[in-house]
Amino acid sequence: MHVRCNSARSCPNAVKYSPDGGEVTATATCLDGHARLRVADRGVGIPAEALAHVFDRYYHADNVASRNYSGLRMGLYMAREVVTGHGGTIAVDSTEECGSTFTLDLPLASDMEESPAP
Numbered sequence: 001m002h003v004r005c006n007s008a009r010s011c012p013n014a015v016k017y018s019p020d021g022g023e024v025t026a027t028a029t030c031l032d033g034h035a036r037l038r039v040a041d042r043g044v045g046i047p048a049e050a051l052a053h054v055f056d057r058y059y060h061a062d063n064v065a066s067r068n069y070s071g072l073r074m075g076l077y078m079a080r081e082v083v084t085g086h087g088g089t090i091a092v093d094s095t096e097e098c099g100s101t102f103t104l105d106l107p108l109a110s111d112m113e114e115s116p117a118p
Contacts, residue, residue, distance in 0.1 A: 033108055034088070040101040046094035054092055055080040079104075 024041045046054060053059045057077040083090045088106035 030108065031105075034105045035108055037104040037106075038101060040099065042099040045096040045098050046092065046100055047096045051092060051094060055090065 022042050024039065026037065026039045028038075029036045050059075055076050059077075080090050083104055083106065086106055088104060090102065090104045092100055092102050094100035
């Protein structure tokens, strides 16, 4: 259920920041005991100087194209909290005006059962 919650946070952002008719792709794979979800768009992208802050609470990149979008600015922060709380990682690769790719890696259930909770 938490993966569904986090993919639900990433996908609307991909659609929100993509041009009308823009392509958004989501892929899920299993790799080395982890489930990997990757969401990519061809939207406004994130400025290089903002990449280190996109998962901070209330942060919103200040590129011109993103100023017209509203929101609580909590989605990516909350996604990171849930993912790391389950022993996973979340990362972003982005180029301004070219789009973004968000990658979530979560340990598979069998790996979680073997590891003690943090």
